[in-house]
Amino acid sequence: MIPTLETERLRLRPFTPExxxxxxxxxxxxxVLKYFPGPQTVTEAQVERMINRILAxxxxxxxxxxxxxxxxxGALLGRCGLQRITETNEVEIDFIxxxxxxxxxxxxxxxxxxxxxxxxxxNLAEVVGIVHPExxxxxxxxQKLGMQFTETTxxxxxxxxxxxxxxxxxxx
Numbered sequence: 001m002i003p004t005l006e007t008e009r010l011r012l013r014p015f016t017p018e019x020x021x022x023x024x025x026x027x028x029x030x031x032v033l034k035y036f037p038g039p040q041t042v043t044e045a046q047v048e049r050m051i052n053r054i055l056a057x058x059x060x061x062x063x064x065x066x067x068x069x070x071x072x073x074g075a076l077l078g079r080c081g082l083q084r085i086t087e088t089n090e091v092e093i094d095f096i097x098x099x100x101x102x103x104x105x106x107x108x109x110x111x112x113x114x115x116x117x118x119x120x121x122x123n124l125a126e127v128v129g130i131v132h133p134e135x136x137x138x139x140x141x142x143q144k145l146g147m148q149f150t151e152t153t154x155x156x157x158x159x160x161x162x163x164x165x166x167x168x169x170x171x172x
Contacts, residue, residue, distance in 0.1 A: 012066035015051045022076040026098045035132035080110035108144045129163035
């Protein structure tokens with residue numbers, strides 16, 4: 001079962017098929033996929049497959065991406081959570097939000113809840129953040145999450161900045 005997390009302003013909940021149209025709209029928003037490899041537009045069928053992969057990831061690994069919604073309105077803002085990078089066997093924090101909600105701290109708020117879940121519930125040793133070198137806004141979010149830059153390297157066939165956050169020391 002996929003847990004639901006609540007923060008001050010957000011609810012991180014399991015995706016449902018009803019989220020397809022909203023996620024399709026979000027993913028096709030201006031600049032949303034600007035720094036991602038591959039096509040900059042997606043079809044509803046691709047979003048439906050993405051949601052199915054997210055749900056399968058939860059079943060296989062016990063963690064994954066949540067649908068992020070605003071608690072007061074129920075509006076779907078995007079996605080956030082943890083996912084396994086198959087090629088490196090690392091756990092990555094991921095967030096994609098509707099551009100209408102950028103710059104309001106929602107990615108940081110959802111990211112902090114995701115990291116807390118990963119460290120407290122899953123006892124992960126570390127979580128990485130992978131971001132395009134020109135994506136300064138996402139780099140700032142990773143920094144606000146307490147992640148430290150480690151190197152410029154290559155993931156998914158493109159140059160990226162790699163950040164990492166380690167399991168917090170309970171004695172500090």
